[in-house]
Amino acid sequence: MQALTTRSKVAVDKKMTLKERLYLPAIIGGMAITLKHFFMKKVTIQYPEQTREFAPVYRGQHVLKRDDNGAERCTACGLCAVACPAEAITMTAAERKKGEENLYREEKYASVYEINMLRCIFCGLCEEACPKEAIFLTDRKVDSEYQRGIFVYGKDKLVEKMDERVDVSKRQTKEVIEFKKHPEYAHNQLNKSLK
């Protein structure tokens, strides 16, 4: 079997040599290590003033995207709710009325879309399941609250506002973006709106 580390030693019940029984060389060696760390660069991040940088693919609070015309992309197909291992997503579908073409991209839309942020494990499977590129995880954090009910986020908190759009391009690897350029998916492109 391949060894997991090069530093593991087999424990043997051997007699200690005089050098080992003296303890002092080992103690001095240990103290040299701690003294080295004494002068090393410290790893502390002083939180309120400094914050740790997020990874580019950080999975935080979700966003429901709109297209460039401002129409919601979600069609309430329910694949995200099925994919969700924590069963955090629920939705109610509704039919688009005449004159609502600016609001909803397809004929069907989610009239209610709720994510329970206390159940959500931020795995990103909803994002993978979504055929319409509607839901994405972002680098925003979910706010802390005093009451549990507030954590059930509705469309008011999830759908992105047109005046402060959320950039999700970092969530997609180069390969994914390349794959989505295929003509078959052209209608679905993130920033392209249906005519």
Place this chain on the structure above:
Amino acid sequence: MMSFLLYKALLVIIIFVISLVMAMYSTYGERKVAAFMQDRLGPNRAGPIGILQPLADGVKMFMKEEIIPNVSNKFLFVLGPSVAMFTSCITGAVIPWGTSLHIGNTYYPLQVTDINIGILYIMAVTSIGVYGIMIGGWASNNKYSLMGALRASSQMISYEIAMGLAIIALVMHTGTLSLGKIAAMQTSWHWNVIYQPLGFLIFLICAFAETNRTPFDLPESDSELIGGYHTEYSSMKLGFYLFAEYINMFISSAVISTIYFGGYHMPFVGHIASGNFLAILGVIFLFAKIIFFIFFFMWVRWTLPRFRYDQLMNLGWKVLIPLSIFNIGLTGFLMWATGRIH
């Protein structure tokens, strides 16, 4: 006569205050050293670089609720921390903090009292220090406290023997028990550590055991005894116990610096200074040595894990005591060989 009393009283107060301030800032230093050795920053919010942290800790200790357990022996429960604090404070009396200041026509030695059995006085007072822990642990009426107290007393009694034997070799070399004379005779580089390296090593190890510091912190051993002898203590009584430990550390460092590391002497400094200036420089050198040894105590604490109890006893009885007896024999032989005794 009046001025003599006034000067002594002033000196006592200054030493008392310095001991307390050093102990206060040792707690801060301990946390900083621990943090730095673990690649952290340590307390740095109270004041610039956290310099006011000891004050904040002190205020916290005073404000906490004072709990005296119902089943404890109330009188002894209060007596314990008082004894611990008292004994650690009175040790500073015999340590020579410097030569003497020459003001007017009088010399003012910077030592409260140079009794001719200074070393024995220190040994005696540290022995009484066991009572503080013993009484506190017993009076708490708690098995963990009692275990801690038992460990503390047997450990301190065991290591006192080796410590005493190490000092005997030193006394053979110096020919006096007075700390003032021992410090005075180690001029420039003639530090006792050069003549007594083995004795110094034994004394240092015993000093760790006597002050209950890691790797010999079995009386406290938070992970097995929930704090040991001070488990039941709260508020400022707990503060006194913890504080006494830091004063003990300060005094041990002062004793080690005085009897083995030349006290207020420093090589070559006699050429550049004289008189009162030299005396003040001496005090600064002594404190530099003391601070180094306090750092050394902390350095060891944040490096070494705790001994097992049987290992501790083995080291004390089967290694250090024979070694110190050998050291006495070696010292005697070398003195005979160099013609100092006949």
